[in-house]
Amino acid sequence: MLQSELFSKTSRTVSSDEVSVNARLLTQGGFIDKQMSGIYSYLPLGYLVVKKIEQIIREEMNKIGGQEMVMTAIQPKELWQKTNRWQTPEEIMFKIIEDKGEPTAGLAWTHEEPVTQIAQRFISSYRDLPRAVYQFQTKFRNEPRAKSGIIRLREFVMKDLYSFHASQADLDQYYEKVKQAYLNIFNRCGLRALIVEASGGAFTKQYSHEFQVLSEAGEDSIIYCERCNYAQNREVAKGQVGEKCPVCGQGKLAEGKSVEVGNIFKLGTKFSESLDLMFTDEKGEQQPVIMASYGIGPGRVMGTIVEVSYDQAGIIWPESVAPYKFNLIRLGDDVAVNNLADGVYKKLTAAGMEVLYDDRVESAGVKLKDADLIGIPWRLVISDKSGKKIELKARNSKETKLLTLDEILSKFSVRS
Amino acid sequence: MLQSELFSKTSRTVSSDEVSVNARLLTQGGFIDKQMSGIYSYLPLGYLVVKKIEQIIREEMNKIGGQEMVMTAIQPKELWQKTNRWQTPEEIMFKIIEDKGEPTAGLAWTHEEPVTQIAQRFISSYRDLPRAVYQFQTKFRNEPRAKSGIIRLREFVMKDLYSFHASQADLDQYYEKVKQAYLNIFNRCGLRALIVEASGGAFTKQYSHEFQVLSEAGEDSIIYCERCNYAQNREVAKGQVGEKCPVCGQGKLAEGKSVEVGNIFKLGTKFSESLDLMFTDEKGEQQPVIMASYGIGPGRVMGTIVEVSYDQAGIIWPESVAPYKFNLIRLGDDVAVNNLADGVYKKLTAAGMEVLYDDRVESAGVKLKDADLIGIPWRLVISDKSGKKIELKARNSKETKLLTLDEILSKFSVRS
Incomplete structure (x- = not known):
């Protein structure tokens, strides 16, 4: 996918009513x-x-x-009346109006x-x-x-x-x-x-x-073992924070939101x-x-x-669910750089790799910030500084490596 | 898929309020x-x-x-009011009740x-x-x-x-x-x-x-050329039935429902x-x-x-959209027949073929009728009559052929 043709764009700001991390980053990233x-x-x-x-x-x-x-x-009233769930959870079920009068169906x-x-x-x-x-x-x-x-x-x-x-x-x-x-x-x-x-x-x-995932964004509070899979809701948990886990007997119990x-x-x-x-x-x-x-x-x-x-700069997608595997970025408007980048894009996509190719006319700062915000696992940067090589960086690491195209293809088992 | 484990079953009857061919056959077939x-x-x-x-x-x-x-x-009232489509097509838009009072959202x-x-x-x-x-x-x-x-x-x-x-x-x-x-x-x-x-x-x-498809089930009436792609709604069509087509000048115009x-x-x-x-x-x-x-x-x-x-017996799916490519049917309860059928099922599915395997304890009549009703493109029948061979029949043909497993694998380019 050429980033210049992507329907969405990133934004640096987000409406102040978006208080959660996920809404903020996903909105800013254009998700x-x-x-x-x-x-x-x-x-x-x-x-x-x-x-x-x-x-x-x-x-x-x-x-x-x-x-x-x-x-x-759309669900009929009669069916849900049989299980007493048409009226009871009235705060949950949206009712729809088919004609005038009382609703006969809900969602x-x-x-x-x-x-x-x-x-x-x-x-x-x-x-x-x-x-x-x-x-x-x-x-x-x-x-x-x-x-x-x-x-x-x-x-x-x-x-x-x-x-x-x-x-x-x-x-x-x-x-x-x-x-x-x-x-x-x-x-x-x-x-x-x-x-x-x-x-x-x-x-x-x-x-x-x-199934609970530890996160500050959670609405639940659980007591869990730092070592094994044991976990219970705080209100009913048998162990206290700091105690030995009642199941594995080895880990310590901790409390967290989830x-x-x-x-x-x-x-x-x-x-x-x-x-x-x-x-x-x-x-x-x-x-x-x-x-x-x-x-x-x-x-x-x-x-x-x-x-x-995520980190301060944006989302960090695990590879299994990332929108693309590679974010290929070309910097500057040098012809040799553009040709090399175009070639890498063609080769990777021809091999079935999922690539978001930042071919936009934007500054290096904007491009690298957008890459961090969007959070694609592997960043490939081609610029006049990298010569004929390509700078590879994982989103979740600070380390960069200069590799040839062949080295990159072989690292990711892409048949050239 | 083993037919004995399929969630749906066929039925010979259908509610009398299903007047259309598609509702009747799709309901009877378990679609x-x-x-x-x-x-x-x-x-x-x-x-x-x-x-x-x-x-x-x-x-x-x-x-x-x-x-x-x-x-x-769910769509907000304010947005659709801007285009005057909140009230105008009131017979079309379902309104939903969020709280008491007037609906503020629709579907x-x-x-x-x-x-x-x-x-x-x-x-x-x-x-x-x-x-x-x-x-x-x-x-x-x-x-x-x-x-x-x-x-x-x-x-x-x-x-x-x-x-x-x-x-x-x-x-x-x-x-x-x-x-x-x-x-x-x-x-x-x-x-x-x-x-x-x-x-x-x-x-x-x-x-x-x-885009109109000629069918008696259609609500529209069109005048169309029997030869080229020319077609118009009957009310506005320029040509009459039987006339030469005004576009290709060769085909005759006909009228049909679509x-x-x-x-x-x-x-x-x-x-x-x-x-x-x-x-x-x-x-x-x-x-x-x-x-x-x-x-x-x-x-x-x-x-x-x-x-x-479709025909009198049921649906005839084109291969591109059929639920399965093959309907493998074993008849009788002969051990050799069952073993041969099990082997064919394994071989076809291992090769990535989509097979509905009728392994049920049902009469030959029931099984063959169900196969016609469900309408899978290729029927493979194994019985004590077929010996070590398999009877192949296309749903849209009356012709049957007795083939060996190898012949079938090769006909459908399945690597054995």
């Missing part, structure tokens, strides 16, 4: 655009990141047998109701179980106070997986598989996620887990009973299907990555 | 599920088709320099307003032009009477491209590029689209074109003037940016494909 409170568009640069996160999630969901589908945003803030209804068409016997389906679909939540940039939104895409089982044992086994898939996802996105037994909420604590990047729930038969999703077991008896649901918001993952991976 | 009038979920089988259509569109948009992004569904039924507002952040000089951005995003339209299955919906994903230009000549040139890209898209999806100069609508006819699968509009400065999207031209003067917008609904494309490609 997102605020439409309303808690409602953001993803600009081309930002959408590249979202798509990579989604693809990582998709691959891990497919590995555990998830089948991708997509349900509807889905989760999809347990429709997925249970759809499953009824296809699940009637133990032979039809287990099943797991997932989607990437917009959720709408009338959050009383959206803040934290793209971490807590009123409109956002969520990956939600729903699983259906004939027995608790089968659900328990699958639940552990999803837990591992979630750890893989966060790990691949460069996040260290702690698994926290959730306290309260709509379900009792032993039936749900949260962002919830995913959550998983054992729903049991709550929805299958309300919506009559039954199956005939091996003895010929009717039983309610046992369900679980599992959520991750790719946008929240993106916001959290920024919160834990 | 879609109706949530409300004009609002459908895509089941895993259907979503595979949608994703392929989207990918074809994405490739063609990228080829003409489109940059993918995604805007928001986007198109995205000219937000894209123009966002472009204001980045376009201020002729050097920033031209630009083209597109998205796949849900549109919500309160259609008074949704029918025609997934062809006319109240909630649907649209690919909408918006282009920004400094001059009318530049727009005209790009508009022709998009026209060609659209023809490529429909062609790749197995549809023959005619380009019709649109009559009326919100803009005068010379500024918009529709489905609009895409449309493109030269918006001019309507939105840039209302929303103050100006740029400084080369003489240093302020000018409104000249815009165009271009839409295709992947779901409508999918519905139209079904309307023009």
Whole structure:
């Protein structure tokens, strides 16, 4: 991509109502655009990141047998009345007006109701179980106070997986598989996620887990072991800060703020009973299907990555989700420099590498500042100072190296 | 994919309110599920088709320099009041209730307003032009009477491209590029689209074109040349049925019903003037940016494909958008048959082929009927009658061939 043709531009300033790090850096870098409170568009640069996160999630969901589908945003009142979720969370569900008068439809803030209804068409016997389906679909939540940039939104895409089982044992086994898939996802996105037994909420604590990433931007407070994976919400934590970890017995417990990047729930038969999703077991008896649901918001993952991976100059993307792998920058307007840079761009892109090529007529200062702000992992600078060589620098390091094109191609295993 | 584990199942019957061919076959085949009038979920089988259509569109948009992004569904009242589209099309825009009282936000039924507002952040000089951005995003339209299955919906994903230009000549040139890209898209999806100069609508006819596919399911009536690409809406057509084509002078004119699968509009400065999207031209003067917008609904494309490609037994998918390339079917419960079929499945999937493998314990009649209904392009049947060979049949042909596995692998260029 030629940076001179990129739809977005960086900006040095940002509206003063953007208090979070992620909203500030993502807005300045040209990744997102605020439409309303808690409602953001993803600009081309930002959408590249979202798509990579989604693809990582998709691959891990497919590995555990998830089948991708997509349900509807508009949801009928009658369906949600059956589970008593039409009125109860009235602060959450946006209602839409079809005609005059009382609303008869709302916007889905989760999809347990429709997925249970759809499953009824296809699940009637133990032979039809287990099943797991997932989607990437917009959720709408009338959050009383959206803040934290793209971490807590009123409109956002969520990956939600729903699983259906004939027995608790089968659900328990699958639940552990999803837990591992979630750890893989966060790990691949460069996040260290702690698994926290959730306290309260709509379900009792032993039936749900949260994936928490330590960050000052977080709304939650957790007690965690500095060494192993042990973590609990502060209110319910059994250990105190400074004590030995009750699980590994070696690490010390510390307290921190954290962002919830995913959550998983054992729903049991709550929805299958309300919506009559039954199956005939091996003895010929009717039983309610046992369900679980599992959520991750790719946008929240993106916001959290920024919160834990930035410096004074800008974002530092992990390579797995970066919009581009290389930011190629040419400085000055020397013909030899331009020719060399054009050649490097052609060679890298022809080899399938993702390159943002700063071919703009801008000062060195502007170009290097923009590169730091946007945060692409590898910076390649070509200038009259570098001669026939190219200056390579990782975004997360201060070290620069002067290399020939061949050395760079070979370092990144690009076939020349 | 093992058919025994597929989330959806076929059904022989369908609700009597599904009058269209596409809704009937897609529902029976397990591709879609109706949530409300004009609002459908895509089941895993259907979503595979949608994703392929989207990918074809994405490739063609990228080829003409489109940059993918995604805007928001929720839209603020103030923005749409500036273009007089908050109240005027009140039958189209769903309003949402945030708090008590009058709605202050609605659901986007198109995205000219937000894209123009966002472009204001980045376009201020002729050097920033031209630009083209597109998205796949849900549109919500309160259609008074949704029918025609997934062809006319109240909630649907649209690919909408918006282009920004400094001059009318530049727009005209790009508009022709998009026209060609659209023809490529429909062609790749197995549809023959005619380009019709649109009559009326919100803009005068010379500024918009529709892409129409001949089908009895269509809502439009067109006069078209049986030989060349000439077509016009019946109301404004200059030629009569049976006359020589006024363009090629050779084909005869005929009349037919058609489905609009895409449309493109030269918006001019309507939105840039209302929303103050100006740029400084080369003489240093302020000018409104000249815009165009271009839409295709992947779901409508999918519905139209079904309307023009089916028979009494079910759907006939073109290979480019089929959920799977092969439907491998084993008949009976002979151990040798099962082993051979398992081996073929493994070999094909290991080679990256997309295979739906009917490993279910069902009668031959059920399996073969389901295969015809689902409409995967290539059927491979293994039974005790076929010995060590495999019966190959194309969905759109009656001819069967008995081939060895090696012959099949070589026919489809699969490396064994």
